Amino acid sequence: MLEELVKEGIKNIPPYIPGDTAESVTEKYGIAPEDILKLASNENQFGPPPKAVEAMLAEVGRVHIYPDPYCIELRKKIGVMNGFDDSGDNVVIAVGASGILSLLGEVFIQKGDEVIFCEPTFGAYAGAVKRNDGTPVALPLTEDMKFDLEAMYNAITEKTKMICICNPNNPTGTVVDSEELKAFIHKVPENIIIVVDEAYIELSSNPEVKSMVSEISDDTNVVVARTFSKLYGLAGVRLGYAMCNKEMHAILQKCTSVFTGSRVALAGAMAALDDEEYIKNTKAAMKEGREYLTEEFSKLGFFTYPSETNFLYVNTGYDTAAFAEACKKYGLIIRGNFEYSRITVGRMDQNKKMVEIIKKVIESNEVPRRA
């Protein structure tokens, strides 16, 4: 009965299947919680930034008072850091970058609207489209696992309302060429909204990888989504943001819920932006970790796609789901629900432990090869 009352688009959404938790692996394989290596959700393995912890603790004593309803201080700070004026009116705060994607769907997508993106990618684009009765137009990635700009351009129809580009892409870690992306943005008709999800871009150390914030102007409908969950180590705090032109901002801002960011969250985010040492260390460790793991995996005969993120997309040659399950028996949790394995880059001690576990999995001879 209740099912009949549900919006059409929502009926077709499969239930969310969360990744394995450390607790579930302890329960299933009897591994002590302290021996579990959870490298499946692309979290920052360095813990939260020390400056953010300090700021959040200081704010706890004030949580009986509502926070800043419009997150204005944080919006101003992010705006200025990204080259906008200090009004805060180019920045929208939400509950994670996921919240931004939901907001964009809620504000812009209705029945009949098409939204183009490539797959595999972050599932939130398809989710936001379907929840609002839009039509996802999911195209394959290129052979080298990048968003296919040409195919996306050719897929534009009169019904196209939005194009989503995950750059770097989750789960592949790959980026499209920045100059090609800029040209694409300016070629797409002006009545189409272009969402560039840069959740991971700050983890890239490659100077060729450029943010599309530079392309935000009164003449483009570009929305850049970012998050505090990755570089800034605040996934549990749940804050993300969009940057866009002021016209777009006015529309999105009036549809965000007031009091989006809790006092503790806002204090943590403000301080995290200033924790230069943490930021520098995380970026350096991710570069080192990517290089180390890519080399170790290559010695094992695996192929790793070039990544600008804190995870690697790895063709191990083994059945991906069975490989992930076998790793769990040794306490290592990675993602096995894509075509290839998606493995979060951790601290160096974790990376080394991971390689040892993977060697044991290979030696066990238990995992079937890919069909």
Ligand SMILES: Cc1ncc(COP(=O)(O)O)c(C=O)c1O
């Ligand atoms: C590509 C991409 N975008 C956005 C997000 C959402 O991040 P959050 O909602 O934690 O800010 C994620 C999370 O993993 C992601 O992989």
